[in-house]
Structure formats: C-alpha cells, structure tokens
Amino acid sequence: MTPTDDREALRRLAARRWRxxxxxxAVMMAAYFGFILMVAFAQPTxxxxxAGGRLSVGIVVGACVIVLAPVLTAIYVRWANRRYDAELAExxxxxNAR
Amino acid sequence: MxxxxxxxxxxxxxxxxxxxxxxxxFLVFVSITLVITYWAARRTRxxxxxxxxxxxxxxxxxxxxxxxxxxSAASFLGIAGLVATSGFDGLIYSVGWLVGWPVITFLIAExxxxxxxxxxxxxxxxxxxxxxxxxxxxxxxxxxxSFYLIAQMVGAGNLIHxxxxxxxxxxxxxxxxxxxxxxxxxxxxxxxxxQIIKAVMLLAGAIVLALLVLREVGDxxxxxxxxxxxxxxxxxPGKLVSNPLEAxxxxxxxxxxxxxxxHILMRFYTVPDAATARRSVFYATSVIGLFYLVTFILxxxxxxxxxxxxxxAVDKGGNMxxxxxxxxxxxxxxxxxxxxxAFATILAVVAGLTLSGAAALSHDLWGHVIKRGExxxxxxxxxxxxxxxxxxxxxxxxxxxxxxxxVAFMVGLAFAIAASANFPALLLSMTWRGFxxxxxxxxxxxxxxxxxTLITLSPTVWVELxxxxxxxxxxxxxxIITVPLxxxxxxxxxxxxxxxxxxxxxDEAQERMSLGPR
Numbered sequence: 146m147t148p149t150d151d152r153e154a155l156r157r158l159a160a161r162r163w164r165x166x167x168x169x170x171a172v173m174m175a176a177y178f179g180f181i182l183m184v185a186f187a188q189p190t191x192x193x194x195x196a197g198g199r200l201s202v203g204i205v206v207g208a209c210v211i212v213l214a215p216v217l218t219a220i221y222v223r224w225a226n227r228r229y230d231a232e233l234a235e236x237x238x239x240x241n242a243r
Numbered sequence: 244m245x246x247x248x249x250x251x252x253x254x255x256x257x258x259x260x261x262x263x264x265x266x267x268x269f270l271v272f273v274s275i276t277l278v279i280t281y282w283a284a285r286r287t288r289x290x291x292x293x294x295x296x297x298x299x300x301x302x303x304x305x306x307x308x309x310x311x312x313x314x315s316a317a318s319f320l321g322i323a324g325l326v327a328t329s330g331f332d333g334l335i336y337s338v339g340w341l342v343g344w345p346v347i348t349f350l351i352a353e354x355x356x357x358x359x360x361x362x363x364x365x366x367x368x369x370x371x372x373x374x375x376x377x378x379x380x381x382x383x384x385x386x387x388x389s390f391y392l393i394a395q396m397v398g399a400g401n402l403i404h405x406x407x408x409x410x411x412x413x414x415x416x417x418x419x420x421x422x423x424x425x426x427x428x429x430x431x432x433x434x435x436x437x438q439i440i441k442a443v444m445l446l447a448g449a450i451v452l453a454l455l456v457l458r459e460v461g462d463x464x465x466x467x468x469x470x471x472x473x474x475x476x477x478x479x480p481g482k483l484v485s486n487p488l489e490a491x492x493x494x495x496x497x498x499x500x501x502x503x504x505x506h507i508l509m510r511f512y513t514v515p516d517a518a519t520a521r522r523s524v525f526y527a528t529s530v531i532g533l534f535y536l537v538t539f540i541l542x543x544x545x546x547x548x549x550x551x552x553x554x555x556a557v558d559k560g561g562n563m564x565x566x567x568x569x570x571x572x573x574x575x576x577x578x579x580x581x582x583x584x585a586f587a588t589i590l591a592v593v594a595g596l597t598l599s600g601a602a603a604l605s606h607d608l609w610g611h612v613i614k615r616g617e618x619x620x621x622x623x624x625x626x627x628x629x630x631x632x633x634x635x636x637x638x639x640x641x642x643x644x645x646x647x648x649x650v651a652f653m654v655g656l657a658f659a660i661a662a663s664a665n666f667p668a669l670l671l672s673m674t675w676r677g678f679x680x681x682x683x684x685x686x687x688x689x690x691x692x693x694x695x696t697l698i699t700l701s702p703t704v705w706v707e708l709x710x711x712x713x714x715x716x717x718x719x720x721x722x723i724i725t726v727p728l729x730x731x732x733x734x735x736x737x738x739x740x741x742x743x744x745x746x747x748x749x750d751e752a753q754e755r756m757s758l759g760p761r
Contacts (some may be wrong), residue, residue, distance in 0.1 A: 156750075158757065159753055162757075167349075167350075173349075174342075177338065177339075181339075181490045181493075182490070185486070185490040185491075192476075194478065196464060199464040199467050200467055203334070204331060207335070208334075211337065211341055211535055211536060214341050214345050214532050215529040215532050217345050218344070218345050218524065218529075221345075221521075222525045225518070226521075226522075
C-alpha cells in the first residue's frame with residue numbers, strides 16, 4: 146500500500162473509533178437522563194414499591210444506571226483493546242517501516 | 244430478618260472531642276505519605292516528572308489515583324448524609340457523579356493522552372494560536388481549581404474541627420501545609436501515591452462500615468424496608484428534583500463537568516500511552532461505582548441505626564451521618580478511623596487540585612504566554628514550584644477567609660464552569676476541523692462568565708447568601724443554558740471568522756490523536 150492509502154486507512158479507523166465512542170456516549174446519556182426524567186416527571190412511578198415494600202422502582206433503575214457505567218466502559222475497552230489496537234498497531238508498523 | 248428495633252439515638256457523641264485513634268491514624272497516614280514524598284522527591288528532577296510522574300504510572304495505579312482524586316469528602320460524607328436525611332434523593336447525586344466517567348473514557352482520555360503534554364489546554368491549543376487560547380483555558384482551570392479548593396478547605400476546617408476537636412484555623416493550615424510538602428517536593432509521583440493510598444483507605448473504610456450495617460440489619464432489602472418503616476417516604480423521590488428543568492440542568496453539569504475537571508484530565512498524562520489511559524478509566528469507573536453503591540448502604544444504615552434527628556442535630560447539612568454511624572457500630576475507635584480517612588481524603592484532593600493549578604500557571608501561562616514556548620526546563624520546574632507555594636498560600640488564606648460561610652454551592656460552581664468553559668472547547672477542538680482560535684476563546688469565556696453570572700443570580704447565591712427576596716434567575720444549576728450556549732458560541736464564531744491555518748493542521752492533529760507523539 147502507498148503512504149496515501151495508509152493515511153486514508155488511519156483516517157477511517159479513527160472515524161470508526163469516534164462512531165463507537167459517540168454511540169456508547171449516547172447510550173450512557175439516554176440511560177442517565179432517562180433516570181433523571183423519570184424522577185422528575187414520573188415521581189409516582191419512581192416511588193412505586195416493589196418486593197413487598199422492600200424496594201422502589203427508582204432505586205432499582207438508579208442502581209442499574211450505576212452498574213451500567215462500568216459495564217459500558219468495559220465494552221468499549223474490550224473493543225478497543227482487541228480490534229482498534231490491533232489495526233492501529235498494524236498501520237503504525239507499516240507507516241514506521243517506511 | 245425483620246426490621247430491628249431502632250437503636251436509641253446516642254444522647255452524646257464523642258464527635259468534637261479530641262479523638263486519640265483519629266489522631267494516631269492520621270499521623271500514621273501522614274508519616275507514610277511523607278516517607279513516600281521523600282522517596283518521590285529524589286525522582287522529581289524534571290518538569291515531566293513533576294507534572295506527569297514521567298508517564299510511568301500503570302493502568303491499575305492510575306485508576307485508583309483517578310478515583311482518589313475524584314472521591315472527595317463531599318461525595319463520601321455529603322452523599323452518605325444526603326441519603327441518610329432524604330433517602331432516595333441521595334441516589335440522584337450518586338448517579339450523577341458517576342456518569343461523567345464513561346464519557347471521559349469514550350470521548351476524552353485517548354485523544355487527550357496522545358495530543359497533550361501536561362494540561363488539557365495543550366489539546367485545545369494544538370492547532371490554534373497559542374497565547375489567546377492558553378490564557379482563556381488557564382483561566383478556566385484556575386477558576387475551577389479555586390472554587391473547588393475553597394470548598395475543600397472550608398470543608399476540611401469544619402470537619403476536622405468537628406471530628407478532631409482541632410481549631411478551624413489550625414485544621415486549614417495543617418491541610419495546606421502537609422499538601423504543600425507532598426506537591427512541592429514529591430510532585431505528581433507523591434500526589435499519585437497519596438491518591439492511591441487514600442482511595443484504598445476510603446474504599447476499605449466504607450466497605451467495612453457497610454458490612455457492619457448489614458450484619459446489624461440483614462441484607463440490603465431488609466435495610467430499605469427498615470428505613471421505610473421508620474421514614475415512610477425514604478424510597479421515593481423527594482423535593483430535590485421536583486423541577487424537571489432543574490434536574491436535567493444538574494445532570495448536564497455533573498456529566499460534562501466531570502469530563503472538564505483539569506485535575507482529573509491531567510492524570511491521563513501520567514500513564515505511558517493511550518491504551519493504558521483507556522484501561523485506567525475503566526478501573527476508576529468501577530471503583531467509583533462500587534463506592535457509590537456502598538455509600539448508599541451507609542446512608543440508609545445511618546438513617547436506620549443513628550436516626551435522622553440525631554444526624555441533623557450534630558450538623559444540619561447531614562455531613563456527619565457516616566462518622567456517627569461508625570461511632571454507633573464500632574465505638575470511638577472506629578469513629579477515629581473514619582475521621583482520619585475523611586481528613587486523608589481532603590488532603591489528597593487538595594494536592595491534586597494544587598498540582599493542576601501549578602501546571603496551568605507554569606506551563607500554560609508562564610511557558611507559553613509569557614515565554615512563548617522558549618524557556619529552559621530547569622526554569623519551568625522552578626516556576627512550577629513557586630506556583631505550588633503560591634497556590635498553597637492562597638488556599639490557606641481563602642480557607643480562613645471563608646470560615647463560617649456556606650460554600651457547598653462552590654463545588655456545583657466548579658462543575659458548572661468545568662462543563663461550560665472547558666468541556667465544549669475541548670470536545671470541539673478534537674473533533675471539528677473548522678474550530679478556530681476566536682471560536683475557542685469565545686466559547687471558553689462565554690461558558691465561564693455565563694456560569695458565574697447565572698449562579699450569582701440564582702436562588703442559591705442571590706437569595707440564600709446575599710439575602711435578596713427573589714432570585715433573578717430561578718435556576719439553581721445553570722448547565723442547561725450555559726453548556727449549549729458555549730457550544731453554540733464556539734461554532735458560530737468559528738463559522739463567522741474561519742481560520743485556514745487551523746484547518747490545515749487538522750489532519751496532522753487527527754493522526755497524532757490516533758498514533759500519539761512520534
């Protein structure tokens with residue numbers, strides 16, 4: 146491949162990383178603002194008791210958002226460590242060899 | 244197991260008495276960290292070592308240090324107190340404090356690590372004209388650092404006065420002095436280890452306390468049930484988020500403010516490469532998430548075992564919920580341990596803030612604005628150390644000046660400025676070819692000024708602090724106006740006055756964001 150091809154491949158790889166990053170950010174924002182809006186607009190729903198009065202919908206949803214944060218981060222890190230880094234290393238190797 | 248008989252609220256607490264365990268634990272912490280500082284000082288001979296530990300920190304270490312930098316006494320004592328006194332509402336804050344971290348992982352950590360050197364300003368200024376951008380971004384950094392420092396120092400004075408029986412001024416001076424030793428001599432290496440030790444202590448202390456609660460009450464569901472039996476509305480949303488606009492506004496500031504905190508962003512330069520930076524935020528997110536789940540247990544535990552009335556009687560902000568819970572379950576000794584953990588927590592956060600303020604002063608302002616990038620490294624290191632001493636003095640003076648003031652809003656102010664002044668410019672500079680010097684400066688200035696103005700005119704400051712009858716701006720949190728405003732101003736100004744030189748450098752900057760410095 147020519148240097149121009151490598152540059153183009155790098156640009157495409159970077160664009161793919163941004164797409165993954167923006168998509169995951171959107172999921173996190175949707176979950177968080179979904180929680181906030183439920184608390185603000187649907188207080189009776191958020192306060193509805195579950196499990197015989199030992200839990201409420203709001204607590205379950207809030208705890209799920211807390212757990213979701215590291216889970217989404219783990220998904221991203223796994224993708225980046227396996228796919229992104231491998232392709233980046235290959236491109237870097239070719240560009241440095243030249 | 245059914246709900247236990249609520250333990251009788253302790254008529255008297257040892258809070259405020261001189262606590263031998265607390266002092267002993269704290270002295271052990273300070274001794275260990277000063278030994279580390281001595282060791283670190285011998286490795287801190289260059290500016291890179293001073294500000295970034297030479298990029299030698301591992302992902303796990305940086306993950307803990309990020310968590311240590313972030314988990315302030317406000318989030319430990321404050322959220323536990325909020326959960327204890329208002330139940331479910333405390334959870335809204337815990338969630339908000341956490342959700343910025345994935346955003347940092349996805350959008351910020353890697354490009355920042357690859358493009359910058361010591362500060363986030365390096366990234367914003369990379370393609371743009373250095374001096375105007377550096378001045379604007381350093382102002383944003385120093386504003387965030389100052390407000391955060393005031394909140395921490397005043398918190399330190401009050402807490403230590405309450406928990407150790409030390410006078411307010413002595414507490415503020417002790418915190419400022421010990422922090423100065425860490426940063427001045429040990430730079431980023433010592434600061435990192437202080438953060439790591441503090442994070443482990445805080446997490447361990449909180450988990451032990453939560454386990455004691457669960458041993459007393461049963462599983463978390465039993466705990467929730469007990470809380471609801473005692474306070475019927477404990478599991479439902481209260482008055483914190485009655486206004487949807489306010490709720491979203493607070494959410495924006497917490498989410499994007501985290502991604503614009505200069506002392507957090509600076510930590511990504513302490514690791515060897517972007518892949519390590521990425522892994523380190525995963526560790527940080529997990530540790531902080533776990534910590535907030537545990538804090539939730541502590542808050543409910545305190546409301547069941549200590550009781551809201553007893554907590555509010557000691558401190559009307561509810562901040563003593565966790566210490567009182569420790570005393571109820573583990574006696575004066577455990578109270579002392581938790582008090583020492585809280586003290587160590589404040590010290591570590593203050594050290595991180597001071598280091599990032601010193602970087603803005605010596606790298607951004609002295610190095611790139613006054614010296615225009617032409618300086619000897621030894622001189623820069625000296626300036627960084629002068630800046631550290633200056634900031635420590637300022638922190639102590641402000642801490643004493645604000646004695647007795649309600650400064651809780653200042654953490655919110657710091658987050659609002661970080662979200663409106665720092666985050667939009669940082670994101671636009673990394674992602675948009677058309678971003679210009681004028682656009683960056685306008686976005687940062689408008690973000691900072693609008694956040695400051697709206698908070699001054701808000702009910703928190705205008706009514707509660709300045710004593711006016713009615714707020715000029717009804718919003719307590721300005722994020723919903725100021726964050727979009729900073730983006731719009733940055734984009735419109737850039738489109739109106741394009742900067743071809745900056746556009747021409749975009750491809751090179753993009754390559755470097757992927758590949759790192761070569």
